[in-house]
Amino acid sequence: MSAAPHLVISGVSKRFGAATVLDRVDLTIRRGELVTLLGPSGCGKTTLLRAIAGLAPPDGGTIALAGRDVTHVPPHRRNVGVVFQSYALFPHLTVAGNVAFGLKVRGAPKAEIDRAVERALSLVKLGHLGSRRISALSGGQQQRVALARAIAVEPDVLLFDEALSALDRKLREEMQVELRRLLQEVKATAIFVTHDQDEALTMSDRVAVMNKGRIEQLAEPRELYARPASLFALNFVGLSTRIAGQVVGGSNGTVEVVTPVGRLSARGAFQPGASVIVATRPEQLRLGTGDGANSAAGRVRSVVFQGSRTLVDVDAGAGASLLAELSGREAELPRVHDEVRFAWPVAETFAFAAEAS
Amino acid sequence: MMTRTAIIICWTLAIGLALFLLLPLVVIAAASFSPTPVFDLPLSGASTRWYGRIGRLDGFWPSLSLSLQIAVLSTALSLVAGTLAAIAIARGRLPGATALGTLLVSPLMMPGLVLGIALLQYFRMIGFTATWSALLVAHLVVTLPYVARTMIAGLSRFDFTLIEAARTLGCTYAGSVLRVMVPALAPSFLISGLFSLLASFDNYPVSIFLTDVRSKTLPIRMLQYIEEAPDPTLAALSTLILAGTLVLLLISDRLVGLHRMAGTAD
Ligand SMILES: Nc1ncnc2c1ncn2[C@@H]1O[C@H](COP(=O)(O)OP(=O)(O)OP(=O)(O)O)[C@@H](O)[C@H]1O
């Protein structure tokens, strides 16, 4: 992966009537990078993707691809590959005919087309199905044909709009891993759109969390999970314990917060008196009192066994609850109605402005 | 779940119905080869002499030519107008698109006789008396609904993301329409053209009110022959028309597949 910017989106806006669907979006993607746009329905993911593809030019801002300003270049002269959610395969063509389509349109010589089609089909492991009709394929196979068709033209960037969401869960998880391997193999630069956080964390080098037409955070999956930049990002990716409270003091990027479950310390910079949400991830919670750590007590409301981990939901009183993830090895797992005390490190506790949600 | 008996009953019914529908055609074809003026069973040999007589029928060539002109022209115009209308109705944000579509298709539900009389009265009222043009306009009313209905159905099933897919693969907008939309809609286009051609060519109830002594369409001329001299010449002519229709169907089948045209695919 080279560090050179490959796709540069700056200040891109899009309005439909009175609604601002994209609000000055900035996003820079390096060559060979796999980036996911993650966000709730209606936040503008598809709109941003269509702007990059040239299918719906933005009202403002610029898009540069491979060093060229393409903001107003029509889609057929952009060299982007798109895998649509519905696959959008051409029903009147065979599998090979679909994959060859882009090269034929470009007027490539026959021998070159045949070679590219064969390579693309073997990459997606469909080498034996070239002469099949599209209607005679399973959903997973159609997905692969759509992918082969998009990579056959060797696009500067590959765009996936919820490309895996039509597959059943098991196939989807297999495809996530396989797709990532394949895209790295062909050194593709790709953007996935999804509202499935697991897919985002599995597939990408970096995740862009979108909310209401803006990118709230752009970070590597690990960092996004461990250091969410906003309450929205915290809520959207992974589970968390969230407790509302009032800042009473603090120093050095740490605040003291009074909450219904007691006094807690959290990372963040707020003036005393500010209303905040204190949050932490469930796997940070440990049974016991801990040393110099945050801690809170309550009564176990539910214990959910999930294979390698167990989720414990604790009613901490005054409407607050604690969510803890304990590993299966934890010798003494609490039971429902047990009184328990949990502790978690201050370094893994964050404070967010309360009104942000 | 269907039982064996039910399957047998269904097949018997289907075959019986097909026989019932097709038998008259077989009889007509057999009669056209009859050596005697009166068709009789069992056949006593075969003759093609009635075929030779078709061309000598009084006023046959002008009628054939008129019918073909009207059928081909009304079909061509219907295909253009009907397809454009269907695009506007199925795709555009036209206010009242559904009502417009129903209106366009409504002549299909009207008895031909009523349509014929109504058109006759109307043309008289507005002083539109040129027979040929009146026939063409009347046949347009008959053929346009076939095209509009089939094309609206075809277009509403068409996935417009296919066009976007083609554009991202390097096609211009027009190129995408040509390479993706046209092939996808070709079956609808062909079948509606075929229906329209046949509907116009064998139309009787509407034409009868609009023709005059000098210009008669073929079906009307044929009825006149039957009244004047009922001999197997007419059977021979009918058999030829039948053969022509079959050829058209076979060509269409080759081009797009009849199963796709009948809309039974996928
Ligand atoms: N052509 C359009 N005309 C008017 N509004 C539109 C149009 N396309 C999208 N929108 C609106 O823009 C907003 C964002 O749409 P977009 O399709 O980008 O969302 P999304 O993030 O892809 O959502 P989803 O996860 O449901 O696909 C939505 O509120 C949608 O209603």
Ligand SMILES: [Mg+2]
């Ligand atoms: Mg979308």
